[in-house]
Amino acid sequence: MTYSALTLKYLKHNFFRSFGMTILPAILFGIFAQPLSMIEVIVSIGRKEKTYTSFIEIFKTINHVDKPLRFFLIVIAMILSLFFVSLLVGSTRQKMRYGSYMAGKTRNFLGHINDNFVPVFKYMIVLFVSLEAVAVLLSTFLYTSIKIFNNALPACIVSTIIFVICELWFLSMTSLTIPNMTMKGYGLGKSMGMSVYELSARIFRVFLAIFWVFVLCVIPMVLIMVFPFKFMPLVLTLFSVLFYWILITYISILIYVVYFDVEEIEREDQKGE
Numbered sequence: 001m002t003y004s005a006l007t008l009k010y011l012k013h014n015f016f017r018s019f020g021m022t023i024l025p026a027i028l029f030g031i032f033a034q035p036l037s038m039i040e041v042i043v044s045i046g047r048k049e050k051t052y053t054s055f056i057e058i059f060k061t062i063n064h065v066d067k068p069l070r071f072f073l074i075v076i077a078m079i080l081s082l083f084f085v086s087l088l089v090g091s092t093r094q095k096m097r098y099g100s101y102m103a104g105k106t107r108n109f110l111g112h113i114n115d116n117f118v119p120v121f122k123y124m125i126v127l128f129v130s131l132e133a134v135a136v137l138l139s140t141f142l143y144t145s146i147k148i149f150n151n152a153l154p155a156c157i158v159s160t161i162i163f164v165i166c167e168l169w170f171l172s173m174t175s176l177t178i179p180n181m182t183m184k185g186y187g188l189g190k191s192m193g194m195s196v197y198e199l200s201a202r203i204f205r206v207f208l209a210i211f212w213v214f215v216l217c218v219i220p221m222v223l224i225m226v227f228p229f230k231f232m233p234l235v236l237t238l239f240s241v242l243f244y245w246i247l248i249t250y251i252s253i254l255i256y257v258v259y260f261d262v263e264e265i266e267r268e269d270q271k272g273e
Contacts, residue, residue, distance in 0.1 A: 003209040003261070007254045010269070014095065021088040022248045028077035030241030032070055036221050037062050038138060038160050043225050045146065046153040052146060059139040063132070081248070082124065086116035088252045089178060096256055099268030119181035122188045126177070130170055138163045168214060172207040173199060175251070179259035198262050206258055213250055217243045 011018055034040065041052070041061055052058050064071055090112025094100070138159060145155035173196050180191035199206055221239045224232055260267050 003205055003254060003258055004212065006257045006261075007209065007250060010092075010096075010253050010257065011249070013269075017091070018088065018253060019245065019249050021084050021091070022081075022245055022252070025077055025081035025084050026241050026245035026248060028073070028080065029244040031237055032073045032077060033064055033240075033244075034236075035240055035243050036218065036225065037064065038142075039222055039225050041142060042153070042156045042160060045142070045156055052143060055139050055143045058142050059135060062139055063135045078124070078128075082117060082121055083113055085124075085248065085252055086113045086120045088249070089120065089182070089256070090116040092253055092256050093179070093182060095269050096260055096267045097265075099271060116178070116182055119178050119191075122181070123174075123177050126174070126188070126192070127171070130167060134163050134167050165211075168210055169203075169207060171251075172203060172210055175199070175206055175210075175255045176259050176262065179255055183259065183263075199258070202258070202262065206254075209254060209258075210251065213247065217246055 029035075041058055045052075064074055093116075094112070141159040141163075142152075142156050145152040145159065149155055174192050176195035176198055177188070177191045180186050180194050181188065184191075184194075186194065217239075221236060221243065224236050224239065229235075259265075
């Protein structure tokens, strides 16, 4: 079975528990962090609605730092997500490894957070840095395209697609970083290196498992932004919440599905199915 099928199968059997753990950070991110802010820039460029006079102006829009309060709330959402993602990956690892959540024991609830908080925090820092690098480079390319081309829309679209694919490829290559830290006790650098090495023969499978879900979540939001209507902000916020909710939950499960397959570890949760 493909990694996507295995992940969806796990979610089918553990739907409410898995999605219940990520609903709060998804709501906060969905309200305060527009995941497709770069599309907002491209749409305004295509319609010539706004003239971007500097790289910083585009970067602030993409990076959500145009409004200090909004940026502060995004940081709060990131901090909260550390706890909930730690809980989700910890419970997922336990379910796959032992076949049981051992539900009802508070010490397990706190233990998942305690055991996984640091690995999740370290990896989130890596993802944050990579996203910031993409934001800087994409802002540079978008601003350069505006200055060079009379019709900058095609170049802006191509640049955005390329950088999004690069970020998803990086996420795919390093997807075993958290499992390597939690299961093997490796440090961040070694875990990332091992992830790249272990997935060298499986990278396309992992990338496709992430890519199709990302595209499925993105298409409705792109259509809403390209074809605006009366209640567009409200509907867009709803789809933003769904975007974060689905991706955070799906990827948190996927990384352990891939890890158990790569390490050829028998999953206890699959016995009896």
